[in-house]
Amino acid sequence: MKNIPGDLKFLSSHEWARIESDGSITIGISDHAQDLLGDIVFVELPEVGQILDAESDAAIVESVKAASDVYSPISGEVKAVNSLLEDQPEIINSSPYEDGWFYKISPSDLGELENLLSPEDYSAVCED
Amino acid sequence: MNKTPLHDIHVQLGAKMVNFSNWEMPISYSSLIEEHNAVRSSVGIFDVSHMAVFDFDGGDQIAFFEKIFANDIKKISKDNKAIYGALLNEQGGILDDLIIYHANDKFRLVSNCSTREQNKNWYEKHAAEFGVRVIERADMGILAIQGPDALSKVSAIEEMNDQASSLQTFGCMFDGEKLYARTGYTGEDGLELILPAKDIKHLWDQALGLGCMPIGLGARDTLRLEAGLNLYGNDMTIDNHPYESNLGWTIDMSDENRQFIGKEALLSIDQSKSQKITGVILQDKGVLRPGYEITHEQGNGVVLSGSYSPTLQSSIGLVRVDQGFKKNGKVVIRNKVLNIEFVSPRFIGQGKIHP
Numbered sequence: 001m002k003n004i005p006g007d008l009k010f011l012s013s014h015e016w017a018r019i020e021s022d023g024s025i026t027i028g029i030s031d032h033a034q035d036l037l038g039d040i041v042f043v044e045l046p047e048v049g050q051i052l053d054a055e056s057d058a059a060i061v062e063s064v065k066a067a068s069d070v071y072s073p074i075s076g077e078v079k080a081v082n083s084l085l086e087d088q089p090e091i092i093n094s095s096p097y098e099d100g101w102f103y104k105i106s107p108s109d110l111g112e113l114e115n116l117l118s119p120e121d122y123s124a125v126c127e128d
Numbered sequence: 129m130n131k132t133p134l135h136d137i138h139v140q141l142g143a144k145m146v147n148f149s150n151w152e153m154p155i156s157y158s159s160l161i162e163e164h165n166a167v168r169s170s171v172g173i174f175d176v177s178h179m180a181v182f183d184f185d186g187g188d189q190i191a192f193f194e195k196i197f198a199n200d201i202k203k204i205s206k207d208n209k210a211i212y213g214a215l216l217n218e219q220g221g222i223l224d225d226l227i228i229y230h231a232n233d234k235f236r237l238v239s240n241c242s243t244r245e246q247n248k249n250w251y252e253k254h255a256a257e258f259g260v261r262v263i264e265r266a267d268m269g270i271l272a273i274q275g276p277d278a279l280s281k282v283s284a285i286e287e288m289n290d291q292a293s294s295l296q297t298f299g300c301m302f303d304g305e306k307l308y309a310r311t312g313y314t315g316e317d318g319l320e321l322i323l324p325a326k327d328i329k330h331l332w333d334q335a336l337g338l339g340c341m342p343i344g345l346g347a348r349d350t351l352r353l354e355a356g357l358n359l360y361g362n363d364m365t366i367d368n369h370p371y372e373s374n375l376g377w378t379i380d381m382s383d384e385n386r387q388f389i390g391k392e393a394l395l396s397i398d399q400s401k402s403q404k405i406t407g408v409i410l411q412d413k414g415v416l417r418p419g420y421e422i423t424h425e426q427g428n429g430v431v432l433s434g435s436y437s438p439t440l441q442s443s444i445g446l447v448r449v450d451q452g453f454k455k456n457g458k459v460v461i462r463n464k465v466l467n468i469e470f471v472s473p474r475f476i477g478q479g480k481i482h483p
Contacts, residue, residue, distance in 0.1 A: 042413060044414075062414075064346065064435055065160070067417060
């Protein structure tokens with residue numbers, strides 16, 4: 001059983017979203033995703049100020065083996081990106097839910113969170 | 129799905145298993161980069177029992193190989209040695225790359241997994257006129273023990289013949305049905321052991337007990353890429369001839385009387401105009417992947433194999449490209465133009481990074 005924190009919401013494509021106290025939403029990829037990818041060696045992040053639609057391409061994560069798209073769980077404007085990942089992308093492997101976050105978004109419609117998977121539902125996705 | 133004799137052991141070790149040409153194979157056991165580094169710095173062991181093994185019986189085997197193999201079997205047919213080369217069709221297209229071992233007056237051949245049936249049919253089609261019988265050895269498995277400490281580990285394995293650890297590079301020997309050879313696909317020193325499937329588990333267990341790290345196909349791919357060794361299906365296919373595939377050195381025309389399959393077609397190729405495989409290093413951040421388009425001042429090309437190099441800690445690739453390149457070129461990655469440097473495809477060798 002993979003580590004799945006209870007305060008997150010998920011896309012079935014393995015991205016997580018967390019509502020922060022300031023109303024922004026932090027986005028990253030799950031522990032299950034980093035385990036599937038293996039050693040991560042490169043990340044291409046969105047630009048600060050970029051407007052993303054829910055489930056649109058937001059980032060690229062590359063392991064030694066392959067490149068994968070990362071989709072935005074929610075619509076809004078990118079407020080910050082985790083520049084630490086540019087030089088140390090392996091942090092995503094070691095800390096997918098904390099130090100390995102991808103970007104923060106100012107959500108345009110919080111109602112979209114209802115479309116995301118609960119930790120329980122996401123856990124079932126991972127076991128398929 | 130086909131399974132190697134060690135399949136259940138890979139699963140027990142926690143390996144991620146993938147479908148590789150209809151074989152369920154370990155891609156990595158823990159971290160691909162750690163596995164890669166273990167082979168460069170000490171020693172690792174690979175189960176490559178998915179590869180195809182053929183033996184031959186009777187007839188004029190030397191004449192048979194002289195006809196079907198673009199390298200000249202006479203280079204090894206008096207010695208206990210291995211030879212690498214290509215199997216070509218009449219058009220000079222590469223059907224496969226393979227190693228032929230010769231020891232104790234016997235030949236054994238190892239070729240790729242995905243081409244097994246094609247090759248078997250090809251060998252059988254051409255063996256008949258020489259009275260040679262082709263024997264597919266589906267009962268054989270292959271282990272590779274590779275890295276700077278490989279030979280010292282091998283010498284400590286009890287049932288290994290003592291002579292195995294004193295083989296010269298590309299030397300080989302039979303010990304009953306087992307074949308030991310100082311060959312590999314990593315750019316490191318080491319041995320490949322082709323042995324009956326029933327004997328594999330005991331040898332694997334001993335090697336792990338001696339500190340050999342199990343290595344998956346993921347690191348096998350990054351290791352061979354750093355060593356500049358082609359992967360059939362990625363870097364060359366039936367639509368490529370050897371001169372545009374960095375295999376010109378394996379084409380032996382020194383014996384003018386030898387008529388091997390594909391020779392006529394190769395003679396009509398203007399090598400000064402054909403594309404070449406060379407190495408590239410990505411100068412910017414990112415990762416080279418197969419299919420990316422590249423350019424230089426006098427032409428263009430495409431990435432064949434591309435990955436992150438754990439040894440160079442940057443991205444490297446093998447490219448097929450028009451001649452006339454100098455030091456610098458460009459690659460397009462997701463609509464961005466990035467810088468590449470052309471280098472020898474042998475990015476590393478024997479643990480050293482080439483300048």
